[in-house]
Amino acid sequence: MKAQPKGSHFIDGAYVEDESGAIIEVVFPATGEVIARLHEASPALVERAVGAAAKAQKAWAAMRPVDRARILRRAADIIRDRGDELALLETLDTGKPVQETTVADWPSGADALEFFAGLAPSVTGETVPLGADFVYTLREPLGVCAGIGAWNYPSQIACWKAAPALAMGNAMVFKPSETTPLGALKLAEILIEAGLPAGLFNVVQGYGGVGAALVTDPRVAKVSLTGSVPTGRRVYAAAAEGLRHVTMELGGKSPLIVFEDADLDSAVGAAMLGNFYSAGQVCSNGTRVFVQASVKEEFLSRLKARAERIVMGDPLDPATQMGPLVSTAQADKVMAYVDGATARLVTGGKRDGNFVQPTVFADVTDDMQLASEEVFGPVMAVLDFQTEEEVIARANATQFGLAAGVFTRDLTRGHRVIAALEAGTCWINAYNLTPVESPFGGVKMSGVGRENGRAAIEHYSQIKSVYVGMGPVDAPY
Numbered sequence: 128m129k130a131q132p133k134g135s136h137f138i139d140g141a142y143v144e145d146e147s148g149a150i151i152e153v154v155f156p157a158t159g160e161v162i163a164r165l166h167e168a169s170p171a172l173v174e175r176a177v178g179a180a181a182k183a184q185k186a187w188a189a190m191r192p193v194d195r196a197r198i199l200r201r202a203a204d205i206i207r208d209r210g211d212e213l214a215l216l217e218t219l220d221t222g223k224p225v226q227e228t229t230v231a232d233w234p235s236g237a238d239a240l241e242f243f244a245g246l247a248p249s250v251t252g253e254t255v256p257l258g259a260d261f262v263y264t265l266r267e268p269l270g271v272c273a274g275i276g277a278w279n280y281p282s283q284i285a286c287w288k289a290a291p292a293l294a295m296g297n298a299m300v301f302k303p304s305e306t307t308p309l310g311a312l313k314l315a316e317i318l319i320e321a322g323l324p325a326g327l328f329n330v331v332q333g334y335g336g337v338g339a340a341l342v343t344d345p346r347v348a349k350v351s352l353t354g355s356v357p358t359g360r361r362v363y364a365a366a367a368e369g370l371r372h373v374t375m376e377l378g379g380k381s382p383l384i385v386f387e388d389a390d391l392d393s394a395v396g397a398a399m400l401g402n403f404y405s406a407g408q409v410c411s412n413g414t415r416v417f418v419q420a421s422v423k424e425e426f427l428s429r430l431k432a433r434a435e436r437i438v439m440g441d442p443l444d445p446a447t448q449m450g451p452l453v454s455t456a457q458a459d460k461v462m463a464y465v466d467g468a469t470a471r472l473v474t475g476g477k478r479d480g481n482f483v484q485p486t487v488f489a490d491v492t493d494d495m496q497l498a499s500e501e502v503f504g505p506v507m508a509v510l511d512f513q514t515e516e517e518v519i520a521r522a523n524a525t526q527f528g529l530a531a532g533v534f535t536r537d538l539t540r541g542h543r544v545i546a547a548l549e550a551g552t553c554w555i556n557a558y559n560l561t562p563v564e565s566p567f568g569g570v571k572m573s574g575v576g577r578e579n580g581r582a583a584i585e586h587y588s589q590i591k592s593v594y595v596g597m598g599p600v601d602a603p604y
Contacts, residue, residue: 128155128158128160128162128219129162129163130153130162130163130216130219130220130309131162131163131164132163132165132309132312132313134312135148135151135165135166135167135168135308135332136168136172136176136312136329136330136331136332137311137312137315137316137328137329137330138172138175138176138179138326138329138330138331139175139176139179139183139325139326139329140319140324140325140326141325142312142316143172143175144166145166145168145169145171145172146166147166147169148166148167148168148169148172148332148333149166149167149333149334150164150165150166150167151164151165151166151167151305151308151332151333152164153165153220153307153308153309154454155219155222156221156222156450156451156452156453156454156481157222157441157442157443157450157451157480157481157482159455159480159481162219163309165308165332166332167305167332167333167334167336167337168331168332168333168337170340172331173300173331173333173337173340173341173344176300176329176330176331177271177300177329177341177344177346177347178346179325179326179329180271180298180299180300180326180327180329180346181270181271181298181346182326183298183324183325183326183327184268184270184271184296184297184298184326184327186324187293187296187297187298187324187327188267188268188296188297189296190296191248192247192248192250192294192296193247193248195244195247195293195294195296196243196244196245196247196248196294197244197322198244198318198321198322198323199240199241199243199244199247199290199293199294199321200240200241200244200245201321201322202237202240202317202318202320202321202323203237203238203240203241203244204237204321205317205320205321206233206234206236206237206240206317207234207237210229210233210234211229213228213232213233213282213310213313214228214229214232214233215228215443216309216310216313217232217233217281217282217310218442218443218450219309220281220307220308220309220310221278221279221281221307221453222406222442222450222451222452222453222481223405223406223442223450224442224444224447224448224449224450225442225443225444225445225447226445226446226447226448227404227405231283232280232282232283232310233282233283233286233310235280235283235286235287235561235563236282236283236285236286236287236290236314237286238562238563239283239286239287239290239291239563239579240286240289240290242290242563242564242579243290243291243293243294243583244290244294246294246581246584247294247295250266250295250584250588251266252264252265252266252590259597259598260594260595260596260597260598261595261597262592262593262594262595263592263593263595264590264591264592264593265590265591265593266295266584266588266589266590266591267296267588267589267590267591268295268296268297268587268588268589269295269297269348269349269372269587269588269589270297270298270346270347270348270349271297271298271299271300271344271346271347271348271349272288272292272297272298272299272300272347272348272349272350272351272587273299273300273301273302273338273341273342273344273347273349273350273351274288274289274292274299274300274301274302274351274352275301275302275338275341275342275350275351275352275353275354275362276288276301276302276303276304276311276353277304277353277354277410278304278306278307278453279405279408279409279410279453279503280405280409281303281304281307281308281309281310281311282310282311282313282314284353285301285303285310285311285314286314287563287578287579288301288351288353288578289301289314289318289328291578291579291583291584291586291587292349292351292587293318293323293327293328294584294587295584295587295588296588297348297349297587298326298327298328298329299327299328299329300329300330300331300341300347301315301328301329301330301331302330302331302332302333302337302338302341303330303332305332305333305334306453306454307453308332311330312330314328314330315328315329315330338362339365342362342365342366342371343365343368343369345369347369347371348371348372349371349372349373349374349586349587350362350366350371350372350373350374351373351374351576351578351586352373352374352375352376352377353376353377353410354376354377355377355378355501356377356378356526356572356573358377359375359377359574362375363375363575372586372589373575373576374568374574374575374576374577374578374586375574375575375576376410376567376568376569376573376574376576376578377410377529377569377572377573377574378410378501378503378527378529378572378573379410379411379412379414379501379527379528379529379530379569379573380414380415380498380499380500380501380525380527381401381411381412381413381414381415381527381529381530381531381532381550382413382415382416382417382518382521382522382531382532382548382550383397383398383401383413383415383416383417383531383532383533383534383558384417384512384518384522384531384532384533384534384544385398385416385417385418385419385422385426385534386419386515386533386534386535386537386540387419387421387422388535388536388537389422389534389535389536389556390534390536390556391422391425391426391429392429393534393556394426394534395426395429395430395433396433397413397532397534397554397557397558397559398413398416398430398507398558399430399433399434399437399485400558400559401413401414401416401532401558401559402414402416402485402505402506402507403434403437403449403485403505403507404559406449406450406451406452406453406483406504406505407461407502407503407504407505407506408452408453408457408503408504409559410529411529411530411552411559411561411567412530412559413530413531413532413558413559414501414502414506414507414508415491415498415508415510415522416507416508416509416510417510417511417512417518417521417522418509418510418511418512419511419512419513419518420511420512420513423489423509423511426509427473427487427489427509430473430474430487430507430509431473431474431487434474434475434485434487435474435485437449437485439482439484439485449485449505450482451480451481451482451483452481452482452483452504453481454481455480455481457481457503457504458478458480458481458482458483458504460502460503460504461483461502461503461504461505461506462478462483464496464497464500464502464504464506465478465483465486465506467496468488468495468496468497469495470488470489470490470491470492470495470497470508471488471489471490472486472487472488473487473488473489473509474486474487475487475505475506483504483505483506484505485505485507486505486506486507487506487507487509488506488507488508488509489509490509490511491508491509491510492510493510493521493524495508498510499525501527515540515544518544519544519547519548522548523547523548523549525571526571526572527569527571527572527573528549528550528551528569528570528571528572528573529550529551529552529568529569529570529573529574530550530551530552530553530554530559530569531545531548531550531552531553531554532553532554532555532557532558533545533548533553533554533555533556534555534556535555535556538555541555541556542555549570549571550569550570550573551567551568551569551570551573551574551577552565552566552567552568552569561579562579563579563580564579564580565579565580566578566579566580566581566582566583567579567580
């Protein structure tokens with residue numbers, strides 16, 4: 128089983144190899160088999176990639192937005208036409224079940240390309256009348272953008288960053304996670320096939336040093352990172368040295384609140400999606416499930432029965448519902464939380480290789496690690512509460528603020544509670560649905576800026592104001 132690309136990097140419209148760089152082994156998480164060997168980008172290759180982006184960007188920005196849009200739309204069509212092939216690649220790269228990658232990963236990327244293609248021609252300025260004089264505004268691209276991806280949704284993240292950047296006339300140099308480096312290369316190839324001029328979307332592989340080189344390059348105007356809070360702090364600080372624009376989509380420890388009047392079956396389903404989908408490796412997961420005390424045991428009973436029916440196994444089997452964690456290191460990290468937990472184990476808790484069972488702990492208290500630290504695996508912490516005021520205060524008592532959800536049949540309460548929660552991406556009677564039409568991002572330590580939706584345009588462009596004088600200049604001297 129191999130997935131070796133034509134080269135480790137994609138620069139100026141073509142695959143590039145440089146065997147002088149450190150080896151990056153791509154491992155299929157389900158079996159441990161090495162499916163590809165790549166090399167880290169040398170400083171010369173990073174320089175070449177940024178140079179190609181800078182050279183190509185101005186002509187791209189000068190194109191009519193509708194012409195840029197047609198290319199992005201063609202790329203979306205290619206992705207959809209090759210859905211099975213791309214889903215297989217994503218499964219090999221990440222270990223996610225093909226049942227997931229067929230509907231969630233690349234399809235979301237295609238949606239982003241299509242959405243921003245449609246949006247690009249509609250982005251206009253405004254005219255401000257000032258009597259005889261007036262001001263008009265132009266929305267301009269930033270220039271060269273650096274994208275740094277995470278390993279949990281590698282191809283989706285590459286598309287989510289590339290689509291608004293390219294739609295607005297920018298160029299991008301993208302560094303995927305060294306753990307899941309294959310999808311971004313395929314995206315670069317597809318964009319060229321769709322007609323994107325060479326140099327506008329480049330991919331360089333590597334570890335932290337390559338990311339640091341991109342973030343500090345004086346030609347880079349914008350940095351967009353998806354990653355952990357510690358990584359975000361370092362990247363944000365480095366970007367600040369050059370006063371670069373930044374988008375940071377970081378970690379979370381999000382609350383999912385279930386009131387006693389909720390549709391319990393729907394709430395259980397949402398809690399499972401918010402903890403077990405992609406083996407729990409989703410930044411917005413609702414890993415603190417607050418259940419009102421009067422329905423807690425009924426909730427747990429239904430949850431246990433359904434969790435134990437989840438089909439784990441070979442991610443290449445279409446019947447498999449949950450696959451392995453992305454790596455042995457990640458499985459080790461998750462099991463350290465499981466083994467160290469002092470709360471009541473409801474179900475799961477065992478490991479087989481990189482596979483970790485869907486695991487539920489009940490009677491979790493706010494001071495436990497399970498309630499305060501991001502586990503990033505299929506481990507759900509269930510906490511009980513008595514009153515609305517109490518649960519709001521406890522839900523907000525965290526450094527994170529990425530997401531939040533509320534389940535209740537009382538929509539007035541649903542809106543009231545969501546308004547009080549300190550989170551950037553929220554749901555009422557749903558969870559973890561992230562259509563590209565909707566802005567996505569967090570507050571507090573979960574990040575700055577927004578991906579997707581019309582809001583993303585603000586983070587990949589800047590406004591120029593032009594004052595037009597229609598008469599003689601009135602000078603006092």
